[in-house]
Amino acid sequence: MKKLLNLRLFVLLLVSLFAVTGCQSGEGSENGGSEDGSVEFEFWAAPNPTQEQFWDEMAQKYMEENEDVTINVSPMPESPSSEAGIQSAIAAGNAPAISENISRGFGAQLAESNAIVPLNEFDGYQELIEERQMSETMSTWTFADDQQFVLPIYSNAMLFGWRMDILNELGFEEVPKTYDEVLEVGQKLKDEYPEKYLWARGDLVKPTWSARWFDFFMIYNAASEGNGFVEGSEFTADDEAGVETLKFFQDLSENGLLLTREATDPFESGDSIMMDLGPWTFSYWDEKFPEMEQGETYELAMPPVPEGEESTTFADTKGLSIYASATEDQQKAAFDFVKWVFSDAENDLEWFEATNLPPARDDLADNETFTSFLEENPELKQYADNIPNSVPPMDNPQTAEIQELIGTQGLNPVVNGDKDAEQAWEDIKTAIDGVLK
Template identity: 35%
Template sequence: MKIKQCAALLMAATMAAVSLVGCGGSDAASGSGATAASGDTIVVDFWTAPQQVQYNLWESRAQAFNATGTQVNGKTVTVKVQQMPETPSSEAGIQNAIATGTAPAVSENVNRGFAATLAASDVVYDLSSEDWFNDVVESRAMGETMDAWAIDGKQYVLPLYVNPMVWQWNMKGLQALGYDKAPETVAEFTEVMKAFAANKDALAEVGVTHSFYRPSLTRPDQYWDRWFDFMMIYNGVSGGKSIVEGNKLTMDRDAAIQAMEVIGTFGNTIQQGELSSIWLEEQPSVLVSINAPWEISLYRENNVVYGEDYVYGPALVNNAGDKPYNYADSKGLAFYKADNISEEEHLGAVEFVKWVYNAENSAQSDLEWLEATTMLPVRGDLNTSETFTAIMEEYPELADLAQWVPYSIPGLATDKDADIWTAFTETCTGPYMNDVMQAEAGNAPDASSYVDAAMEAMKTAGGLE
């Protein structure tokens, strides 16, 4: 199932209204809380992502929870599930709901960048000091993950799933070049690219005509793709260093240059034209792309076999044994503060999420999620817990991805994400590709001047120091 990457659309009128929203209180008679928390029942609104499979999953969980008769202040909690609006984006739908007094008590589908936007308006709860939240972190073995989710030292999201973004290699192409596994270091990668340039006839026999598929590299209107290409590579070669912290650009210049030159190493063999379902071709025409784990089910339906036709390789590192930090395509739950949400509704939402992810239920809840979506839950024990043994044996591709979950870093904690990456594309990846497309594979052009220009443009676009 493909999860769409939506821009966090910051609509001026909406955000003006959001800035006036209070922090929510204990007055159950305000807004919709008067109805939701009246009598002997507290009705908690839960919004799922705009995907039917996720709605079905959360609806079944809500029904099971409602059957427990859990109470808050002597009132029975009932969870009501609905899909969040998808147009113009789920983020805009949540912002409009907050501004118009129709916000849910809790929703999924919140990434770190959007959480930063919501936190800046004080319309989401900080969970970091909540005992129940820390218990969930422990029960899901998420200790290594949560530091990367912090926003100014606070935690506003309970991460649910993560797609570690790494490389997807054409196994037959690698074998045609004499390799039996994917490269892990920058040096190994460069060696493979030089072999690509020297062995085009051997590659042609297995249908490979291009090294890398990435049509979005020159397109600033597809700024979010920088999360998946540049940021994924940067995380690996920098050792997980930050890019933005607070109002400061902290990107490591040398690592950024190195990340761009990894892309540059593909040279003029990059496939930039739009292709449909490239990995479903009888002979895929590229050696490597950025992985798309949400397409695993599609591959299986079309007899594309993991380990034979394609294989995942880690984000590249400088030295063997370095941690392969990568970009986390990851979202989670957030609890909203708004005038229409009573304190009892908030507490009811907490009780529901606590029940789903407590020590007794969390592993089974995450197994059901994995079976339904083939997206990895944010857990540190996917390859060690007996709960997941059977599915990991059935899906070796997921087992390989799971090993990189602890090293997955979510997006920037800033509401200027779109502006920053648009500026980066305009001043760095876009113009740099003009040089790259004149170079032979294995010989990356110097990216230093483009990175320098990008860093200044990023500061301006993001209002950063």
């Protein structure tokens, strides 16, 4: 994850430069449509070799069927971050026609500055959503103005890993599902192994805004049954869920169940028995910790909840956006390319096989296209099952500031023992209201 940037102020600066150069009109592009009807455009892939290779292969196949289109695939600049690289390109007037690696929060910043265009206004948009079987997934991605600026490519429904072997030693046959059950496990753990911890996560005492996706929001989304927290510019968080979330962290801290100093592979070594886990972990385990086997060493589970509630989780997810600086011909060609890619489930399978990132499809768990792959990689099955039960990042341009305040005003002091849950939640609300006004 990238370090905190004051992205919103940077975007506003770039917008003014963007407007001065007249780039938003889409005119004067060097690679637009030509008199013979051909069109050429730039596609920026995420700065990841497997993703760049996937998009390059898709572009080559598409161009074989569409000889009047030229797609130039290259990795986006990432200095000091991919977001900053995109913003700099917008300001300089050399943004691509389309790029991936756009989160919902960053998409909101770009949309606020009119740097990207609504995808739902392209002919064939609804057909694409239906063909890719992603209507339910898209319902959580719609922006506050009912426009759709980002098409999600993948969705990691973040899960918790539990050391099942150690749970069995402690006398537990199942993963704990509620706060009370988690605390019961934690107490038994400390009784038997005083040197072990329930959850090792140094970020719990750090203000890093992006870290909140993998601690606070995993627990909050579960407690609130998927409440959006902030909708557009309105603070819509659930008070009861907010307090319950912080009280859970408070209880973990007061019972000595959190390891907040940095540690190397604490879950794999057994120093902790609970870990926020994304599907990218498994290739690392295959290489470094082959003894980690689902059903034996560990199990996967949705976040714990207050008694009697259904669980929801955070969706680590990014997608594609089309830029306003591209010509109309480039924008249409870019959308047609996207529609071509995602209208064939075999392309999503190729993506899944290459990246381990679950395609953002409602039918991923039961579409026969993916059955063999999921059978061969059973650890990915629960991620696929829970895509519809996961919530993407908020769609606010001030996402970074808001999530930093969740840390500094609430989670960090609660874990450090400096505030109780009720006071911390009130402080979070007051601070965020000040940002949104």
